[in-house]
Amino acid sequence: MSDSKVVELQIIESVGVITINNPPVNALTLEVREELKKILMEIRQAKDLRVLVITGAGSKCFVAGADIKDFPKQMEFGPRENATIYKEMFAYLEEAPIPVIAALNGLALGGGCELALACDLRIADEKVKLGLPEVTLGLIPGLGGTQRLARLIGQSKAKELLFTGTVITAEEALKIGLVNQVVPLGTALEEALKLAHKLAKGAGVAMAYAKQLVNKGTELPLQEALEMEMQHVEKIFRTEDLQEGLDAFINKRPPVFKNR
Numbered sequence: 001m002s003d004s005k006v007v008e009l010q011i012i013e014s015v016g017v018i019t020i021n022n023p024p025v026n027a028l029t030l031e032v033r034e035e036l037k038k039i040l041m042e043i044r045q046a047k048d049l050r051v052l053v054i055t056g057a058g059s060k061c062f063v064a065g066a067d068i069k070d071f072p073k074q075m076e077f078g079p080r081e082n083a084t085i086y087k088e089m090f091a092y093l094e095e096a097p098i099p100v101i102a103a104l105n106g107l108a109l110g111g112g113c114e115l116a117l118a119c120d121l122r123i124a125d126e127k128v129k130l131g132l133p134e135v136t137l138g139l140i141p142g143l144g145g146t147q148r149l150a151r152l153i154g155q156s157k158a159k160e161l162l163f164t165g166t167v168i169t170a171e172e173a174l175k176i177g178l179v180n181q182v183v184p185l186g187t188a189l190e191e192a193l194k195l196a197h198k199l200a201k202g203a204g205v206a207m208a209y210a211k212q213l214v215n216k217g218t219e220l221p222l223q224e225a226l227e228m229e230m231q232h233v234e235k236i237f238r239t240e241d242l243q244e245g246l247d248a249f250i251n252k253r254p255p256v257f258k259n260r
Contacts, residue, residue, distance in 0.1 A: 006022040006032050013200065014048055015197055020036075025061045025107070028086070050200035052096065052098060059106060060106045062128070063116075064106075064110070065110025066110060097208035098207070100119040101121045101122075101192045103188040104179065105189060110141070114132070114144055117149060122179040125185060127170070133165035145162075206241065213228065216228065240258055
């Protein structure tokens, strides 16, 4: 368990849980930014970690974006410098060789929505609302939101949300593919942990390869992406996990993958 006050890390077996705990709305302040950066550095050293879950403390907010009152402090670094630190952390989540799940327990707005977009999967409480309302302040998302949103839900719908700053419900988000599941009130973290522990028992190398192929392959011409896929297929035939999976199937037993 991290000793951080505003960002907490707990590792349960092989599942890590990061909790943004910055009441009242879990805003992305300088303190949160620095503590989150430290925790992600801790995670990089945790070799047995199989899945990561990110959530917010309390029942009101996942992360309700940046603290506007904190803007003057953050802008002392300059817009690019300030955003770059967040973008590097979000890129780490996106590129980490393990599944990353956002357990959306409340409002996910602005930077909070961008944080969720950097995760692989999003499980939302039925009362959750999501959006990138920066345009209403004369801003645009600067932590990857314009790019990840368009890649996830398509350009036309992304433009609509970005131009209007509309905040949508969990059910609306589900319909457009912004979240993967909508779950009963107060159960987002519980359901995310159920999924996380299920994935933690899975073939880690295969999931890491699949994640990389989806992330990188969609940016390439189809034939290049197919070649990259075949290269990963060739590599996976040399893994212990594949041999374990085949043996378990033949002998009708649950596989015990070792992530190698």
